Every structure is written in structure tokens, then in C-alpha cells.
Amino acid sequence: MAGSRFAYRLYHRPFRRSLQTSHGTWDRRDGMILRLVDAAGQITFGEIAPLPWFGSETIAQAWDFCQHLPPEITAETIAMIPAHLPACQFGFESAWMGHSQRAESIAPHHLSGLLPAGKSALETWQPLWDQGYRTFKWKIGIGDLLTEIQIFHSLTAALPQSARLRLDANGGLTWQEAIVWLESIAATQVEFLEQPLSVDQFDAMLDLSQRYPTPLALDESVATLAQLQTCYQRGWRGVFVVKPSIAGFPSHLRQFWQQQHLDGVVSSVFETAIGRQASLALGAELQTGTDRAAGFGVTHWFNDDLDTLEFEQLWQRLSPV
Ligand SMILES: [Mg+2]
Incomplete structure (x- = not known):
């Protein structure tokens, strides 16, 4: 099979404000852009955007992997990327399947706008609403429990x-805190509560999912396709939040999701427009028959202009290896 010439570049994107989650504070997204040129001269792009605290490889491991590849790669090269490099699997297969240009961007009402943690959420939702967002996501389990519940009611x-x-x-709540939250939101219109407990407490989350009216979603627990399959086999029928960028080969995810008719949403790891477009295209295939917003309302977390550029321009902005 004909190969494609392969090049890669690193990017660094500081967040407009630090992103706080129960995993800690995150200041800058580092990732890699892949550029393939096939035998006919067709150029396509992919992105490697790891999230090591979700169990993916680190950017250093992804970089090391790319450095050991030959300058020309084939479908066989890509199929042999090992399972411990899921962000590389995604980046290479999506580059191979080929987006060469920016597609039309998706309207905000199809996306979930990410609000900052704590009371800043109260001042942040309105401008997003004005842009057309109708679904919002707010991080909990960071500050004091009762203070967060008060802010929730204000919101x-x-x-x-x-x-x-x-x-x-x-994954930042204790069992007791999860119960307090689920009782507090039982009579509200919360769409779902995502990953209340840590990954090692699957049985407890399954138990919680059957006790309260608010649906529960798994995110950290289903970071890779193998984890997603395990949770499904162990009985999870709630919502799946899947980050395609770290879930491994898109073709494998698509096959399992469609076979099992999962209820889920695709979600961002703060990729550039390149990884975002590949993830949203996959999401459009997977999230059929649901009106759930995709978890990609995050571009307001950056203050550079990378998301407005054509892919080739974005590539030209980055320093050659
Ligand atoms: Mg999440």
C-alpha cells in the first residue's frame, strides 16, 4: 500500500484562565499536529492531544513515538500503534482518514458551554447564552460542598x-457528598451528573445510578475504549462521556458504540480545531437519535486565534521539528 510522508509539530496554548478541576489546576494545553502528504500530494491533518491524568500517554511519550517512526508511513504503521498510546492512535487514524480543511463550525446550541468552577459561573453563562449556547457544564467537587450547592441553586x-x-x-466526591448532591438536584432539571466518584468506585456509581432520578454519566472511567467496554460489560447503562482524542482508534470506538447503541456524548480535551473537527465528525455519526449537546463549548477558554485559522495556516504557525 502506498505510504504518506509524515511530519509533526508541537504546540503550546495557555488557557485564558487556569482550568480548575478536582484533578488540579491546568494552565496550558500542549499537543502535536500531524501532517500527512499522500502519493497524490493530498495533504491531511491530525492531532495528538494527550490527557495523562485520564490515563493516556504523556506528550513526551507521544513525541518519542513520532521520533521513532520512518518519514513515510502506511495504514499498517498506524494499525500497529500500541494500546498504551491512545492519543497517538486517534491522531494518526484521523489524519489518515483525512481532514484537509476546516469545515463549517458547529452552531453553539449543539455544544455544551463550559463554565468556570465556583461562583464565576454566575457571571459567565450569560455571554455564552447570548452566543447561542443552551447547554452548560459546571465543575463541582472543588470547593466547599455546601458553598457549591448554594452557588448551584443561584445558578x-x-x-x-x-x-x-x-x-x-x-471523580472528586465521596459517597456521602455524592448523596448530598443527588438529593439536592433530584427535583431540578440537571441533565446528568458526570463522574461523581473516582474510577476505582465503579460498583458504588452503578448503585448510585439506580437510586436517584438524575442520570449519572461516566467520563474518567471510560477514557479508553477498553475501559468503556469493561464498564458496559459490568452493567453501566447510564450516559457515556467519551473524549475521542484519547479513546484510541476512532474506527474501533465507532464500531462498539454503534453495536451497543450507547447513550453518550463526545467531549473535548481542549484540542485545536484539527482534533476538534475529527472528534465532532465522529460525534455526529455516534450521537444520532439524541439531542444531547457535544462537550465542545470550550473555545472561549483560549485567547489566541488558532481556532480561526485554516489548518495549513495553523501548521505554518508552529515551529518545524
Ligand atoms: Mg468530565
């Missing part, structure tokens, strides 16, 4: 009736 009182709100604990 739901302020949001218009038709708004949807997702809560994401990033």
Missing part, C-alpha cells in the same frame, strides 16, 4: 427555563 435560579445544566465532579 439554576438565574438560568432561563430552557437551559440545560450538566454537573461534572471529575
Whole structure:
């Protein structure tokens, strides 16, 4: 089979404000852009955007992997990328399947706008609403429990009736705290509570998912396709939040998702427009029959202009290896 010439470049993107989750504080997204040129001269792009605290490889491991590849790669090279490099699997297969240009961007009402943690959420939702966002996500499990619940009530009182709100604990709650939250939100319109407990507490989350009316979603627990399959086999029928950029080969994810008719959403790892477009294209295939917003309302977290550039221009901005 004909090969493609392969090149890669590193990018660094500081966040407009530090991103706080129960995993800690994150200041800058580092990732890699892949550029393939096939025998006919067709150029396509892919992106490697690891998230090591979700169990993916680090950017250093991805870089090391790329440095050991030959300058020309084939479909066989890509199929042999090992399972411990899921962000590389995604980046290479999506580059191989080929997006060469920016597609039309997706309207905000199909996306979930990420609010900052704590009371800043109260001042942040309105401008996003004005841009067309109707679904919002707010991180919990970071500050004091009762303070967060008070802010939650202020937020739901302020949001218009038709708004949807997702809560994401990033695995940061105890069993007791999860119960307090689930009782507090039982009579509200929360779309789902994401990853209340840590990854090692699967049985407890399965138990919680059957006790309260608010749906629960898994995120950290289903970071890779292998983890997603395990949770499904162990009985999870709630919502799956899947980050395609770290889930491994898109073709494998698509096959399992479609076979099992999963209820889920695709979600961002703060990729550039290149990884974002590949993830959203996959999401459009997977999230059929649902009106859930994709978890990609995050471009307001950056203050550079990378998301406005054509892919080739974005590539030219980055320093050659
Ligand atoms: Mg999450």
C-alpha cells in the first residue's frame, strides 16, 4: 500500500484562565499536529492531544513515538500503534482518514458551554447564552460542598427555563457528598451528573445510578475504549462521556458504540480545531437519535486565534521539528 510522508509539530496554548478541576489546576494545553502528504500530494491533518491524568500517554511519550517512526508511513504503521498510546492512535487514524480543511463550525446550541468552577459561573453563562449556547457544564467537587450547592441553586435560579445544566465532579466526591448532591438536584432539571466518584468506585456509581432520578454519566472511567467496554460489560447503562482524542482508534470506538447503541456524548480535551473537527465528525455519526449537546463549548477558554485559522495556516504557525 502506498505510504504518506509524515511530519509533526508541537504546540503550546495557555488557557485564558487556569482550568480548575478536582484533578488540579491546568494552565496550558500542549499537543502535536500531524501532517500527512499522500502519493497524490493530498495533504491531511491530525492531532495528538494527550490527557495523562485520564490515563493516556504523556506528550513526551507521544513525541518519542513520532521520533521513532520512518518519514513515510502506511495504514499498517498506524494499525500497529500500541494500546498504551491512545492519543497517538486517534491522531494518526484521523489524519489518515483525512481532514484537509476546516469545515463549517458547529452552531453553539449543539455544544455544551463550559463554565468556570465556583461562583464565576454566575457571571459567565450569560455571554455564552447570548452566543447561542443552551447547554452548560459546571465543575463541582472543588470547593466547599455546601458553598457549591448554594452557588448551584443561584445558578439554576438565574438560568432561563430552557437551559440545560450538566454537573461534572471529575471523580472528586465521596459517597456521602455524592448523596448530598443527588438529593439536592433530584427535583431540578440537571441533565446528568458526570463522574461523581473516582474510577476505582465503579460498583458504588452503578448503585448510585439506580437510586436517584438524575442520570449519572461516566467520563474518567471510560477514557479508553477498553475501559468503556469493561464498564458496559459490568452493567453501566447510564450516559457515556467519551473524549475521542484519547479513546484510541476512532474506527474501533465507532464500531462498539454503534453495536451497543450507547447513550453518550463526545467531549473535548481542549484540542485545536484539527482534533476538534475529527472528534465532532465522529460525534455526529455516534450521537444520532439524541439531542444531547457535544462537550465542545470550550473555545472561549483560549485567547489566541488558532481556532480561526485554516489548518495549513495553523501548521505554518508552529515551529518545524
Ligand atoms: Mg468530565
